Amino acid sequence: MFTKEELAEFLFPEIHETLEDLEKRYPRRQLKEGAYVTRFAPSPTGFLHTGSLFTALIAYRFAKQSDGVYFFRLEDTDQKREIAGTGLDLVKQLKNFGIVSDEGYFGDHEEGNYAPYVQSKRADIYKVVIKELIKRGRAYPCFCTKEEMEEMRAKQEAKKEIPGYYGEYAKCRNLTPEQAKQYIEEGKPYVIRFRSEGNHLNHIRVHDEIRGDMDLTENDQDIVIYKSDGLPTYHFAHLVDDHFMGTNLVTRGEEWISSLAIHIELFKTMGWQAPKYAHLPVIMVTDKESGNRRKLSKRKDPEAAVSFFLEQGYPKDGVLKYLMTIANSNFEAWLLENPKSDISSFKLSFEKFSLDGALFDMPKLDNISKEVLGNMDKKTFTDQAYEWAKEYSEELTSFIERDRAHFEEIINIERDQEKPRKDYNKFSDVCDKIRFFFPDKYDALLSSPLPFNEFISHDVIKEVLQDFVASLDLEHQDETSWFESMKVLGLRHNFCDDRKVYKKDPTSYNGWYADCISIVRIALCASTQSPKMFDVLRILGKEEIQRRVEKVISLL
RNA sequence: GGCCCCAUCGACAAGUGGCUUAAGUCACAGCCCUCUCAAGGCUGGAUUCACGGGUUCGAAUCCCGUUGGGGUCACCA
Numbered sequence: 081m082f083t084k085e086e087l088a089e090f091l092f093p094e095i096h097e098t099l100e101d102l103e104k105r106y107p108r109r110q111l112k113e114g115a116y117v118t119r120f121a122p123s124p125t126g127f128l129h130t131g132s133l134f135t136a137l138i139a140y141r142f143a144k145q146s147d148g149v150y151f152f153r154l155e156d157t158d159q160k161r162e163i164a165g166t167g168l169d170l171v172k173q174l175k176n177f178g179i180v181s182d183e184g185y186f187g188d189h190e191e192g193n194y195a196p197y198v199q200s201k202r203a204d205i206y207k208v209v210i211k212e213l214i215k216r217g218r219a220y221p222c223f224c225t226k227e228e229m230e231e232m233r234a235k236q237e238a239k240k241e242i243p244g245y246y247g248e249y250a251k252c253r254n255l256t257p258e259q260a261k262q263y264i265e266e267g268k269p270y271v272i273r274f275r276s277e278g279n280h281l282n283h284i285r286v287h288d289e290i291r292g293d294m295d296l297t298e299n300d301q302d303i304v305i306y307k308s309d310g311l312p313t314y315h316f317a318h319l320v321d322d323h324f325m326g327t328n329l330v331t332r333g334e335e336w337i338s339s340l341a342i343h344i345e346l347f348k349t350m351g352w353q354a355p356k357y358a359h360l361p362v363i364m365v366t367d368k369e370s371g372n373r374r375k376l377s378k379r380k381d382p383e384a385a386v387s388f389f390l391e392q393g394y395p396k397d398g399v400l401k402y403l404m405t406i407a408n409s410n411f412e413a414w415l416l417e418n419p420k421s422d423i424s425s426f427k428l429s430f431e432k433f434s435l436d437g438a439l440f441d442m443p444k445l446d447n448i449s450k451e452v453l454g455n456m457d458k459k460t461f462t463d464q465a466y467e468w469a470k471e472y473s474e475e476l477t478s479f480i481e482r483d484r485a486h487f488e489e490i491i492n493i494e495r496d497q498e499k500p501r502k503d504y505n506k507f508s509d510v511c512d513k514i515r516f517f518f519p520d521k522y523d524a525l526l527s528s529p530l531p532f533n534e535f536i537s538h539d540v541i542k543e544v545l546q547d548f549v550a551s552l553d554l555e556h557q558d559e560t561s562w563f564e565s566m567k568v569l570g571l572r573h574n575f576c577d578d579r580k581v582y583k584k585d586p587t588s589y590n591g592w593y594a595d596c597i598s599i600v601r602i603a604l605c606a607s608t609q610s611p612k613m614f615d616v617l618r619i620l621g622k623e624e625i626q627r628r629v630e631k632v633i634s635l636l
Numbered sequence: 637g638g639c640c641c642c643a644u645c646g647a648c649a650a651g652u653g654g655c656u657u658a659a660g661u662c663a664c665a666g667c668c669c670u671c672u673c674a675a676g677g678c679u680g681g682a683u684u685c686a687c688g689g690g691u692u693c694g695a696a697u698c699c700c701g702u703u704g705g706g707g708u709c710a711c712c713a
Contacts (some may be wrong), residue, residue: 335709337641602672
């Protein structure tokens with residue numbers, strides 16, 4: 081008689097290693113009490129998703145704050161969906177955000193004692209475990225065809241039974257090792273299924289670090305663990321990899337809750353201790369058509385791709401801080417207290433996680449980013465702006481490269497103070513706001529008519545500008561004295577210096593002094609808006625101011 | 637549809653049976669400050685915690701049901 085043991089040998093004659101060998105090769109990690117071993121384990125199917133960044137950040141922080149280990153594992157068991165090169169991209173993007181693995185797959189090489197960290201290179205490891213499972217009668221080859229599966233499903237639906245491969249529907253369960261061998265020799269394609277001993281009528285209580293105890297129905301599905309292409313499915317790879325790699329905290333999206341029972345049964349069957357699980361809320365968005373919430377979708381939502389934020393020039397720290405806001409409800413209060421601290425000094429906790437998925441809130445990201453950008457010193461700001469510009473903005477690159485000190489002076493306006501100026505959400509906002517400082521750009525702006533107040537005559541404008549240049553004395557003026565001199569100048573041209581007086585009788589004046597300063601602003605900045613005029617004047621310098629005024633007058 | 641998860645202002649949320657006539661942040665509106673803008677300051681918005689029952693002297697907080705939303709039911713992860 082042909083036995084299970086012989087079938088296992090027949091199926092995997094090339095596998096000589098045993099479970100014990102693997103345990104020896106991948107010894108338990110020696111870490112201090114409470115240290116978490118976490119991982120980020122994406123599939124190389126595209127660029128980094130915002131939800132993945134979130135998951136990776138959480139895993140990374142939990143490992144770091146507990147003096148544990150964070151590693152990167154590439155889950156490339158689905159060769160059909162794989163997009164070449166994206167594994168490296170993922171690593172790079174994460175690195176961009178400061179999330180660097182202690183061990184694992186690095187895109188071009190691997191590091192660590194638990195290698196390989198790429199699942200397609202671990203085929204033999206999975207086979208050792210499967211071989212063992214077959215010997216024990218807890219796994220078996222299944223020859224059911226796609227058609228048979230569809231037929232079975234139709235039957236189940238008609239009878240309103242739970243769909244799937246289980247119990248009496250699990251036909252191939254009853255195949256003798258002999259028959260299985262025969263089918264294989266006939267060349268029938270097959271997969272290997274796990275033989276479940278569960279009953280869906282039973283409930284199991286499983287602890288989740290974030291959600292507490294959850295009542296799940298026991299798994300009774302004979303899930304596929306080994307695909308016809310020789311690679312494992314996610315469920316099985318999770319079991320084997322996280323066991324041998326010593327993961328003790330699995331952080332993943334809440335969509336995995338529904339297969340948790342499978343994983344629990346798998347670990348129990350092997351007699352291995354299951355890791356702790358923390359199922360994270362998923363980032364949501366409001367669907368424009370239905371008005372309902374749904375998961376961020378790469379196809380429909382630009383903000384689903386991390387590259388979107390990078391392209392827009394959001395400061396990385398802003399994105400990270402926003403994500404932390406979603407993760408822990410007490411993070412915002414902490415941020416308010418420590419506006420300049422790094423997120424690494426905040427301690428993430430399971431208790432402060434929200435249980436339902438947050439709506440992605442762009443205005444909030446803008447606000448946090450604005451705060452981050454405002455709190456940077458000029459050097460850091462310029463460094464990061466330059467790094468961004470080199471990739472995404474020729475214009476900004478040129479602004480910085482022409483004269484870095486000059487650029488720093490511009491973006492430093494109202495920066496070194498208790499409540500810094502906050503007018504950029506992201507680096508792509510910078511050019512529009514500072515363009516007028518550069519003579520050539522300013523000249524180009526003059527091709528459109530200047531937005532002077534239409535109630536003030538060109539003659540008055542001309543007189544004010546001439547007087548302004550004539551009386552300008554930057555070397556001996558400070559902001560206050562300049563401002564006072566502008567009031568006096570206004571008076572000379574019939575601009576009232578008292579708002580109340582002016583309001584009572586506006587027709588007797590050309591305007592009040594704000595209107596007078598506005599003439600200067602528009603002439604020099606080609607815009608009705610600018611930072612404090614005196615700062616602008618200082619940076620422009622007398623010569624350039626003169627040039628601009630002459631040019632504007634000639635155009636009037 | 638079965639199973640599972642979730643449910644406090646437009647959004648993120650505090651709240652773990654009496655301290656809540658329900659914090660704070662973002663957004664929004666108004667006012668103030670102001671050379672414009674960006675900031676900053678102040679004020680406003682849930683007569684009530686999806687709804688209905690219970691438990692209790694007392695519930696946003698505990699229990700049950702209903703409703704709503706989400707997830708999942710692959711040789712995808």
